[in-house]
Amino acid sequence: MNFEAFRIEVRRIIDEDRIIESQGELMLYSYDASPAEQAIPRMVIQPLSTSEVSEILKLANEYLVPIVPSSGRTSLHGGPIPYNGAVVVDLMRMNKVLKVNLEDGYVHSEVGVRLDELNAELARYGHFFPPDPASSTAATVGGSLANGAGGMRGAKYGTVKDWVLGAEVVLPTGEVAFMGCRTLKCRAGYDLLSLIIGSEGTLGVITNAYLKIWPLPEAVVRLRVYFRSIVDAAKAVGVIKARGFRPLIIEFLDKGTMEAVSNYVREFKYPEGAEAMLIIDVDGPPEAMDRYVNSMVTLLREAGGFEIEWTSDRDEMDKIYMARRAAYPALLRLFSNERVMPEDISVPPSKLPEAVKGVRDIGEKYGLRIVTWGHVGDGNLHPNIIYNPGDQSSISRLHAVTREIGLLAINLGGTVSSEHGIGVLKKDLLVNELEVKGIAQLRLMKAIKKAFDPNNILNPGKVIDVD
Amino acid sequence: MLINNEAKLITNEYALTRCARCNFCESVCPTYMVFRRRVYSPRGRIWIIMFLSQGIKLSNDEYTGLLTCLGCRACDLVCPAGIKIAEAIHDAKALLVKAALK
Numbered sequence: 001m002n003f004e005a006f007r008i009e010v011r012r013i014i015d016e017d018r019i020i021e022s023q024g025e026l027m028l029y030s031y032d033a034s035p036a037e038q039a040i041p042r043m044v045i046q047p048l049s050t051s052e053v054s055e056i057l058k059l060a061n062e063y064l065v066p067i068v069p070s071s072g073r074t075s076l077h078g079g080p081i082p083y084n085g086a087v088v089v090d091l092m093r094m095n096k097v098l099k100v101n102l103e104d105g106y107v108h109s110e111v112g113v114r115l116d117e118l119n120a121e122l123a124r125y126g127h128f129f130p131p132d133p134a135s136s137t138a139a140t141v142g143g144s145l146a147n148g149a150g151g152m153r154g155a156k157y158g159t160v161k162d163w164v165l166g167a168e169v170v171l172p173t174g175e176v177a178f179m180g181c182r183t184l185k186c187r188a189g190y191d192l193l194s195l196i197i198g199s200e201g202t203l204g205v206i207t208n209a210y211l212k213i214w215p216l217p218e219a220v221v222r223l224r225v226y227f228r229s230i231v232d233a234a235k236a237v238g239v240i241k242a243r244g245f246r247p248l249i250i251e252f253l254d255k256g257t258m259e260a261v262s263n264y265v266r267e268f269k270y271p272e273g274a275e276a277m278l279i280i281d282v283d284g285p286p287e288a289m290d291r292y293v294n295s296m297v298t299l300l301r302e303a304g305g306f307e308i309e310w311t312s313d314r315d316e317m318d319k320i321y322m323a324r325r326a327a328y329p330a331l332l333r334l335f336s337n338e339r340v341m342p343e344d345i346s347v348p349p350s351k352l353p354e355a356v357k358g359v360r361d362i363g364e365k366y367g368l369r370i371v372t373w374g375h376v377g378d379g380n381l382h383p384n385i386i387y388n389p390g391d392q393s394s395i396s397r398l399h400a401v402t403r404e405i406g407l408l409a410i411n412l413g414g415t416v417s418s419e420h421g422i423g424v425l426k427k428d429l430l431v432n433e434l435e436v437k438g439i440a441q442l443r444l445m446k447a448i449k450k451a452f453d454p455n456n457i458l459n460p461g462k463v464i465d466v467d
Numbered sequence: 468m469l470i471n472n473e474a475k476l477i478t479n480e481y482a483l484t485r486c487a488r489c490n491f492c493e494s495v496c497p498t499y500m501v502f503r504r505r506v507y508s509p510r511g512r513i514w515i516i517m518f519l520s521q522g523i524k525l526s527n528d529e530y531t532g533l534l535t536c537l538g539c540r541a542c543d544l545v546c547p548a549g550i551k552i553a554e555a556i557h558d559a560k561a562l563l564v565k566a567a568l569k
């Protein structure tokens with residue numbers, strides 16, 4: 001690496017106030033939201049355009065300087081951490097919504113726009129971009145595409161990969177390519193766009209994207225139901241799907257979550273004997289809602305649900321949802337000396353009962369408290385592991401628990417990462433998953449990385465290790 | 468040295484190490500929206516206070532970052548960890564001004 005030569009040339013093309021080199025400010029780029037080891041970058045550069053990103057990458061490729069793309073920095077597996085003296089390219093200045101086109105059904109946006117900002121703009125047109133990670137206030141378009149983010153509405157609408165038409169991508173060599181199409185149908189050779197989505201900044205830097213948009217639901221009714229066992233709650237999800245319902249969201253909260261929330265928000269009470277809670281949003285045309293809700297309530301009763309409540313009133317809906325919204329703050333405040341590691345696995349929805357029970361057993365085995373919630377409509381669970389960052393034994397147990405939860409998901413036919421990504425923390429688990437699914441894929445992944453990034457300069461050491 | 472110790476007091480009083488690094492606060496901060504530099508964001512500012520308590524020397528940008536907080540408390544409203552961000556920054560500002568006047 002010839003960093004000094006790179007530095008001199010970068011200073012020629014980027015304004016001084018968009019190059020960061022002072023110690024304290026660099027340290028702000030040394031972490032993400034995960035417990036991954038921190039590392040300080042050598043320099044942070046804030047480009048304004050695709051052509052600036054391209055110039056930076058050309059220089060990095062020439063002088064062999066590792067580059068780490070960075071956006072909202074809300075990642076949960078170490079993806080945007082600049083190891084080995086890498087240079088961070090901070091894309092937050094590329095933050096314009098360029099065009100909303102209702103006729104062609106897309107929004108064209110730069111990558112530094114946050115998802116909530118994007119949806120606020122789209123709401124003015126009666127539309128929305130459905131993927132909704134719980135971090136949507138802070139997470140950006142670019143970071144979400146790069147991480148393959150999902151969210152609550154995943155059961156009905158899938159994840160970001162289902163909502164991108166095309167994207168402008170700067171390759172590690174500095175070449176610029178528009179991948180995908182602006183049209184819904186697109187068969188232009190191999191689907192390189194899909195390789196970029198979820199590549200965690202290892203194959204290219206996305207600078208703007210054409211995203212599919214959808215009309216806002218006409219009517220929504222929110223239901224809340226309790227269950228006497230988590231297994232019953234998980235089974236109910238299977239029944240909902242088997243009967244042909246596709247709710248907008250199905251959120252699962254276990255007793256630990258309800259307990260934490262009730263300690264934090266006084267108004268929140270849950271009935272005795274309740275071991276789990278589901279929040280379900282049903283949407284559709286207004287005239288069909290009564291029929292939908294009646295069948296849903298009957299189904300939930302048959303599945304063992306009790307104290308079922310439903311509403312279409314905005315304020316009342318917010319009150320029900322408060323239990324889920326307050327879950328994360330409640331955990332952070334309840335365990336103020338400890339940290340929360342939100343884990344992320346998916347299993348086929350029919351395997352949810354075993355997964356929920358398995359996670360609980362793993363927590364007990366290692367003596368760490370695990371509070372589980374999840375977007376269970378698509379089999380996605382977030383076991384939140386409470387650990388003490390100041391206690392080495394607690395940290396080793398955290399790693400053991402994470403590992404066993406990942407292996408549990410693999411054994412149940414699921415995956416070790418449904419939406420948060422691999423980063424550095426799940427590289428081993430990814431190999432475990434590929435061993436089951438066919439290890440030849442690891443060879444292909446390494447070859448793909450080499451083909452995109454011959455000098456291994458873009459986010460090296462993330463997702464997979466190349467030899 | 469003194470300033471580092473006092474930064475340590477602020478870090479402890481407001482339990483800044485509870486920051487979960489979720490960055491929710493950054494998206495509502497008016498100064499970050501204008502400057503797009505993280506020393507002008509709530510998360511950035513409280514981490515600079517923590518770094519100060521560990522002994523780093525502030526650069527001009529980091530210094531100005533702390534001093535330009537508007538005290539609007541938009542960040543406090545969204546912080547899931549319940550950190551009183553604006554007050555902590557206010558105390559740090561007072562510390563810097565006091566040190567400058569000495």
Ligand SMILES: Cc1cc2nc3c(=O)[nH]c(=O)nc-3n(C[C@H](O)[C@H](O)[C@H](O)COP(=O)(O)OP(=O)(O)OC[C@H]3O[C@@H](n4cnc5c(N)ncnc54)[C@H](O)[C@@H]3O)c2cc1C
Nearest residue numbers: 071072073074075079133134140142143146150201206419
């Ligand atoms: C409280 C909390 C809740 C969360 N809930 C969810 C959830 O429900 N669902 C979910 O999917 N995730 C969730 N996450 C994880 C994370 O917020 C998302 O994956 C988010 O989409 C990341 O976006 P970001 O802008 O913060 O990206 P960053 O963290 O900045 O970057 C993400 C990765 O992409 C790379 N990258 C960033 N920008 C670009 C670009 N323009 N081009 C190429 N590579 C790039 C980075 O190097 C990094 O590897 C949560 C995180 C937190 C803290």
Ligand code: SF4
Nearest residue numbers: 496536537539540542
């Ligand atoms: S109080 Fe300061 S840091 Fe917080 S949002 Fe307002 S300006 Fe930003």
Ligand code: SF4
Nearest residue numbers: 486487489490492546
């Ligand atoms: S909102 Fe609170 S917990 Fe999240 S980054 Fe800001 S200060 Fe830290």
